Amino acid sequence: MEDGVTRPPDRIRVRRSPKKGRYERDTVEAILDRALVAHVAFVDRGEPVCIPMLYARVGGKLYIHGSRASRTMRLLARAQQVCVTVTVIQGLVLARSAFEHSANYESVVAFGRFEPIEDAAERLSALAAFTDKILPGRGGEVRQPNAKELKATTILAMQIEQVSAKVRSGPPRFQSSPPSASQSTHPASGQASRSPQASRH
């Protein structure tokens, strides 16, 4: 992750709407901690696959877990290059025109390779992180995993090699757009006014 303001490497440089690009560690980590589902993309026998999974971040690592029998876990344990994305939708952006509709979001695209975690202490702290991510503090309230559960579970960690975030916030971009014929006869149907979500922007 980037700590300074140097130009980001080509692979992670946000080119479309570059002002929405963020590369600072704090921003990236905050989004990773807010989002719940990671989409993990990899190649299986030459074909692209993208699988939704729960995850947890600890420091600069992303942890995932799953059954030892899982195709995804078996392939990812071989340290192939992966791309992991997460998204938080903050609200929907309603506008006068279809073209101007959008969403306010925070998203992260991270690259790296997963590796199996065999160290018992690290496995337990990763499992606690998964539980606490679902509900903060929950890890200390529940029965801890037993030997059978631990044996059945593969835990993988990815050291984030390169990462970018992209953040959109605020109202529709082109607020000077003229209303449609129906909107001009119904003033209440103008931009960003028809949904509770719209009022959040």
Ligand SMILES: Cc1cc2nc3c(=O)[nH]c(=O)nc-3n(C[C@H](O)[C@H](O)[C@H](O)COP(=O)(O)OP(=O)(O)OC[C@H]3O[C@@H](n4cnc5c(N)ncnc54)[C@H](O)[C@@H]3O)c2cc1C
């Ligand atoms: C919100 C969410 C959180 C999840 N969290 C975890 C987790 O933490 N750990 C975990 O191991 N699994 C998790 N899963 C399940 C995960 O998405 C996979 O189904 C599972 O990991 C098995 O992967 P596989 O490649 O071994 O499946 P396989 O059955 O071998 O996949 C074969 C094909 O089945 C289809 N498929 C597989 N999974 C899905 C899916 N979720 N939706 C639609 N089609 C699918 C795809 O076409 C895939 O190519 C989660 C799913 C969701 C939706």
